[in-house]
Amino acid sequence: MRKDGIQTAVAGVSGYAGMELARLLLHHPALQGRPPVFVGRDAGAVRLTDMHPQLADNNGSSGLLVEPFSWELLKKRGVELLFLATPHEQSRSWAPEALAHGLRVVDLSGAWRLRVHEHRAIYGFHDEDAAVAERVQTGSVYGLPELHRKCIRTAQLVANPGCYATSIILALKPLLAASWVDLDRGIICDSKSGVSGAGKAPTATTHFMYAADNLSAYAVFGHRHMGEMLEQLNLKESQMIFTPHLLPIPRGILSTTYVTFREKKDTAEVDELFREFYASSPLVRIFGHLPQIQHSVRTNYCDIGFKLAKDGRRCIVVSCLDNLLKGAAGQAVENMNLMCGWDEAEGLA
Amino acid sequence: MRKDGIQTAVAGVSGYAGMELARLLLHHPALQGRPPVFVGRDAGAVRLTDMHPQLADNNGSSGLLVEPFSWELLKKRGVELLFLATPHEQSRSWAPEALAHGLRVVDLSGAWRLRVHEHRAIYGFHDEDAAVAERVQTGSVYGLPELHRKCIRTAQLVANPGCYATSIILALKPLLAASWVDLDRGIICDSKSGVSGAGKAPTATTHFMYAADNLSAYAVFGHRHMGEMLEQLNLKESQMIFTPHLLPIPRGILSTTYVTFREKKDTAEVDELFREFYASSPLVRIFGHLPQIQHSVRTNYCDIGFKLAKDGRRCIVVSCLDNLLKGAAGQAVENMNLMCGWDEAEGLA
């Protein structure tokens, strides 16, 4: 992979994650002078800065267009890596086509994250060639660099993780990998997310009057990020509860995770376990105190802290991230960095 | 009109103003034991508290239904007064029909507020009998009790004022009635409103991500409340500017109004003018300081304060109200009180 940048494209730039992806790629050191090709489903071209005025500057990005999607266009522009910031149905059909056209793909949707059939069922894909889907799925990598760094480097299709899933998997993995957790006691993940996680479509629950001055639990015992968490953590559904809540803030996730250790530990031991596990992970910050949303938002980090009960067995892990960055666009760029042989945190720290 | 209550009905209870109207009517002292008939456009009946869980109590309101609208139903239930908390197109066709059925009407929409043809044009009514519309319009009263108390008492159709218009007309009327204002200098009304003013339909601008952490001016030189303000204040378009802004709060309006006096006044004179003008208006509070949204919200008052420049001629009037109460449902109940011969503030103070 060349050090002098590659040609990227972004499909789905109109959404929140797509906008953050555009911002990150436009400022990425390895991509200077090679802005992404932006493609969308509109019939005609639209100025990127008409769509997102905050991206305007006086140095030319205002000249960038979002053009009608076609494989021909991508080919003509020499696109090598395609980001899909599209709905999962769209990603489900476009990713195999992109691979067939020789493109590498980072897909931000839930379309290709899941190996277990029952977990996939919740997305309800229709009208597809099952054999093709299975083959593509098998060839994909779950794009959580802290767990799958090595495979991501050579992957053709990277399935970027869900935002909730990122916050919870990163909080639990070190403890589970060390076999410290008493799984019979059950793990509770109580998560809270800002409204951008619900997408840009105006709906009853994204209305300001619904979300503001409110808090509500939703998708209790039925959120579709559950599948990827179980798969990545090797847990059974009976061993973990995940409850998402809708916070009255634009962005940010805080997950409060409750575990019981099989044996008594002290604070220094837990701290060391986390720090060692993430020693070579540039985008995880281990804090000596509990992280807060305001310190993670608008960064590409996942922040982790914990507190141990006096009994040394009950432990509360708090993890925070920006759902649009480490939970979406930032992680997608992190995956690009790995796929291109660049520093994992290039353009992100 | 009897002292022992009347039978009311509410059409359009699903919206924000309709919900507040339901709440006020259910708690109104003169209507105890005679809850409103709630009607909507759904084919079947819906429980009121399924629509608005916050209205549930353990004393029976949970048994109330929102029933499919029909004139027969209203007749059967003995409805005497109909509140229309419906879109203006709906109110434009239902109000004449209601009058024909012998009902008195308080309409919360903009359908019947305007006398001047050009002001009405902005609402773009179609497919209506112009002669009927003209006759109904002529028989209606603009429902701002502080100005038209006497006419409201006997009106068959009361056109409840717009929320912005209420805040601005009440701020300006005493000064204009006293001929204090130098109209050649122009009047500036810079208004800011919470999101509920934009209605319950999920749209791009009511999305939490658009409204939160933001402020935006909109409908500059073209808001449809302009017409009723000009008519009620006897002003020409060239004499007044009205600029609405969308605030990142659920409810409340603050209007900052700038006038220049023809002659020098002192603070005591201005204060006295306001206090005298509203001496018999129970739902206007004149403050010695500038009012704030937080003190007006969830009350049925319009709060008014002012500050005079050292020159004694430039004056800033700040007026606040809850757009769903004094700006909509509260004022509708105030009009009902007058129409029924009750105390103007019954159930509102």
Next chain:
Amino acid sequence: MRKDGIQTAVAGVSGYAGMELARLLLHHPALQGRPPVFVGRDAGAVRLTDMHPQLADNNGSSGLLVEPFSWELLKKRGVELLFLATPHEQSRSWAPEALAHGLRVVDLSGAWRLRVHEHRAIYGFHDEDAAVAERVQTGSVYGLPELHRKCIRTAQLVANPGCYATSIILALKPLLAASWVDLDRGIICDSKSGVSGAGKAPTATTHFMYAADNLSAYAVFGHRHMGEMLEQLNLKESQMIFTPHLLPIPRGILSTTYVTFREKKDTAEVDELFREFYASSPLVRIFGHLPQIQHSVRTNYCDIGFKLAKDGRRCIVVSCLDNLLKGAAGQAVENMNLMCGWDEAEGLA
């Protein structure tokens, strides 16, 4: 106790709970014409509506004063029931004095809620006569009507519960009383509260810039409401975890409580258990869905809903209330109603 009202007094009306208490008492049907005596620590009298402009009306409450506190004043005004909306140190010294003066007391602070010495230690009371304190404590009643209705009726000193504690005790008590909960599995209470719970003093964490667009866990494994929850639920510290979080909203608490049942139950059984337990509790609403903060705020209810896992053993209970109402002032009035022999929900539903 007479049906024609009693003379109340409120100490500490400047705070958020004190303000809500003033509002409730001024509108209470049994206290019409007998407004509370408001007392504070200022040297001179202050107008109540200068302190809280939102309480102003045109019918006289603007004439009410907050007067310098003295036992003589309370005696002179014939006060029979004193509400202490004061800091716990203040309540700790005033409550015994009030009892000695023959007053009945509802204390909204944490001063008198706790029987167990270690639970009390966290409040660190100093310079007090231990024997007197013990005697007063013993004579007090924990003012959660749903549990102690009968004792409250005749109590001289009612210790109004903490806001978090109310939401959690009411969520858990029916399940624990029925011995359904497997205590070996541990109970997790993940609570989220609006900023008013932190009081009116401007501090680093009540600053808008800290609280807005943020979420943070605090007092983890060390919140002082833990004691009253353990006492009222007969639990050991090892059986329950309570984690409070600071929400970026003015008011409202939502507690997400996780329990595991000893035996499989179905939804109807759980629903029936809750409904029966609270059948005669007018200020608890059992919802068929999960409650949200926006539906509880500005009501005097505690709303409860639940969701059962497919295994019929893991259950999530969500409870919501307004921390200033059912979590403070509303519950204080509820206690007054019981102490006076009135309907429990008088002036509250």
Next chain:
Amino acid sequence: MRKDGIQTAVAGVSGYAGMELARLLLHHPALQGRPPVFVGRDAGAVRLTDMHPQLADNNGSSGLLVEPFSWELLKKRGVELLFLATPHEQSRSWAPEALAHGLRVVDLSGAWRLRVHEHRAIYGFHDEDAAVAERVQTGSVYGLPELHRKCIRTAQLVANPGCYATSIILALKPLLAASWVDLDRGIICDSKSGVSGAGKAPTATTHFMYAADNLSAYAVFGHRHMGEMLEQLNLKESQMIFTPHLLPIPRGILSTTYVTFREKKDTAEVDELFREFYASSPLVRIFGHLPQIQHSVRTNYCDIGFKLAKDGRRCIVVSCLDNLLKGAAGQAVENMNLMCGWDEAEGLA
């Protein structure tokens, strides 16, 4: 001035503007490898990232300290340019001392912005040598690059403009410079600012409960930014009204400015005037629509748009900026860029 960076120092990094300044300087391309010296009033050194956890990364900034201020320390570290993000009293005494030590200074406070004695009086400086103060004042430059770019390049002391003042001066200057505005009609500036503008000290008005869900006008006819606006725009107090309001958002200013032209203009003419005036200003964006706070926040731009009445004479200019960036830290860096001979927008676009 060397292209290879200079040694900077920042006093007052604990505040909001100081934090943003730290962030900008740490990422500034010309300062790589030469982080600022951070100094404060604490007796001992504090880690920068303990003060501002969001500044932590895995590349070393966590090792940075905020050290006790002394001129010796600054000298020892070879500081050439000192940013004062300190209260105005502090800046008033430190700036002359810094100049005497041969340092160049960018002061973010209001201490050195004003030439007219009456405008300065509002800051009430005491115990100072009037002759020294006068001399320093005379040697200072008002640091608004769009107006004083040339003088800033060689200035020893740059007085960074106020946040409100920046938004209003930039909105009005092109129109006033072209003599288009009818000054007899008066100019109205209705401004709205987020809470960070009020500083980090916890006060009654920065309490979340005061600011949230609220809007309030303050300092009406008496805000201290008025002086710098009048001076920079060559206006008399009688020709302009400035009314600030406190918005319930963390950051961002929107100013709605009302002017009347002496002669009829069309939209194209106004647009051209603005675009020409700011043709060589990289940090002003002229929009074809009205700007919003959400598009300016977290950028270093001032965004300007306008709307003309049909009469071609009444014009509403809306200007937006981030009060901590173009209104404070961003503009301070812009001034540093000019003082060092770098591109004006280096590290800012």
